[in-house]
Amino acid sequence: MSTLWRLLAIGPAAPMKAADAALGAMEDGPMLSWSFFEDGGPETWRLDVLFPGQINVDGFLAELGLAPGVAEVQFAPLPEEDWVRLSLEGLPEVTAGRFVVYGEHARRTLEPGELGIEIEAGPAFGTGHHGTTKGCLIACDRLEREGLKVARALDLGCGTGALAIAATLVWPNADVLATDIDPEAVTETEINTAKNGVADRIQAITADGFDHPAFDGAVFDLIFANILAGPLQELARALAERLAPDGRAVLSGLLEEQIGAVEAAYRQAGLKTAHTDIIDEWAILTLKAG
Numbered sequence: 001m002s003t004l005w006r007l008l009a010i011g012p013a014a015p016m017k018a019a020d021a022a023l024g025a026m027e028d029g030p031m032l033s034w035s036f037f038e039d040g041g042p043e044t045w046r047l048d049v050l051f052p053g054q055i056n057v058d059g060f061l062a063e064l065g066l067a068p069g070v071a072e073v074q075f076a077p078l079p080e081e082d083w084v085r086l087s088l089e090g091l092p093e094v095t096a097g098r099f100v101v102y103g104e105h106a107r108r109t110l111e112p113g114e115l116g117i118e119i120e121a122g123p124a125f126g127t128g129h130h131g132t133t134k135g136c137l138i139a140c141d142r143l144e145r146e147g148l149k150v151a152r153a154l155d156l157g158c159g160t161g162a163l164a165i166a167a168t169l170v171w172p173n174a175d176v177l178a179t180d181i182d183p184e185a186v187t188e189t190e191i192n193t194a195k196n197g198v199a200d201r202i203q204a205i206t207a208d209g210f211d212h213p214a215f216d217g218a219v220f221d222l223i224f225a226n227i228l229a230g231p232l233q234e235l236a237r238a239l240a241e242r243l244a245p246d247g248r249a250v251l252s253g254l255l256e257e258q259i260g261a262v263e264a265a266y267r268q269a270g271l272k273t274a275h276t277d278i279i280d281e282w283a284i285l286t287l288k289a290g
C-alpha cells in the first residue's frame with residue numbers, strides 16, 4: 001500500500017531538483033509519482049510524493065546540496081483524498097502538438113486536426129500539465145509527422161497512460177504495451193484507455209523496468225520512458241536492446257543539467273540523441289540507433 005507524503009520546504013532550494021533529491025533520500029522503496037506546488041513564491045514550495053516508505057530529511061537536504069538548518073523542511077503524511085481533490089480542481093486543457101489533453105470538466109468539441117485525450121487528474125502522474133508529459137507528447141507528434149512507422153510501442157512508466165493513448169491516436173495500427181511499477185497507475189491506465197476507446201490496443205501490466213515475461217523477445221518501434229534520470233541510466237542497456245533498429249526512444253524525467261549523464265549511458269548502449277526538447281527545465285531526449 002502506498003502512502004502520500006508531503007514535503008514542505010522553505011529555503012534556497014530549486015524546486016525542480018527536489019524530486020531527484022527526494023528519490024535519493026528515500027529509505028524504502030521507489031518514489032511512484034510527485035507533483036510540485038509553489039506556495040507564495042519560488043522559495044516556498046510543496047512537493048507531494050507517493051511512495052511506500054520513509055524519507056530521511058537530512059539526507060534530502062544533503063541531496064539538494066543544503067546543510068541542515070539552511071532550509072526549513074516539514075515531512076508529513078498527506079490525506080489521499082485531499083491530494084486527489086486538489087489535483088482535480090479546475091485543471092485547464094493542455095495542448096501539445098496535435099494532442100489536447102483534458103479532464104471531463106473541460107471536454108469540448110475538437111477542431112479539425114486536434115486529437116483529444118481525456119484524462120482525469122488522480123493518483124497517477126500524467127495529465128499533460130507537467131513539462132515531461134507535454135514534451136513526450138510533442139515528440140510523439142513530431143515523430144509521426146517525420147514518417148516514423150510504429151507497429152509496436154512501449155510506454156514504460158505509463159502513469160495515467162496518456163503517452164500510450166497518444167501513440168494509438170497517431171499510429172492507428174499500433175499496439176502498445178503500457179507498464180508501471182505502481183499497480184494503481186496500471187489501473188488508472190486501464191480506466192483511461194477504456195474511456196478513450198483504445199483499451200483493445202493497449203495492454204497494461206505492472207512491471208519494474210523490463211523485469212516481466214511480456215518483454216521476452218519483444219522489440220518496439222517506439223519506447224517512451226518518462227521516469228527519473230537515475231532509473232533511466234540504469235535501464236539504458238535493457239532499453240536499447242528492445243528498440244527496433246529504425247526505432248526511436250523518447251526519454252524524459254531528467255533535468256537539463258542531467259542530459260550529459262543520461263546521454264553518456266545511452267551512447268554506451270548504442271543510442272544517440274536525434275532531438276532535444278526543453279520544457280520548464282525538463283529535458284526530453286529523442287534517441288535513435290547510431
Ligand SMILES: C[S@@+](CC[C@H](N)C(=O)[O-])C[C@H]1O[C@@H](n2cnc3c(N)ncnc32)[C@H](O)[C@@H]1O
Pocket residue numbers: 030031032033124125126127128132133136155156157158159160161162163179180181182185207208209226227231253
Ligand atoms: C513521471 S511519471 C510518467 C507518467 C506518464 N508516462 C507521463 O509521461 O506523464 C513516471 C511513472 O513511472 C513509474 N515508474 C518509476 N520507476 C519505474 C520503473 N522502474 N519501472 C516502471 N515504472 C516506473 C512511476 O510509478 C510513474 O507512474
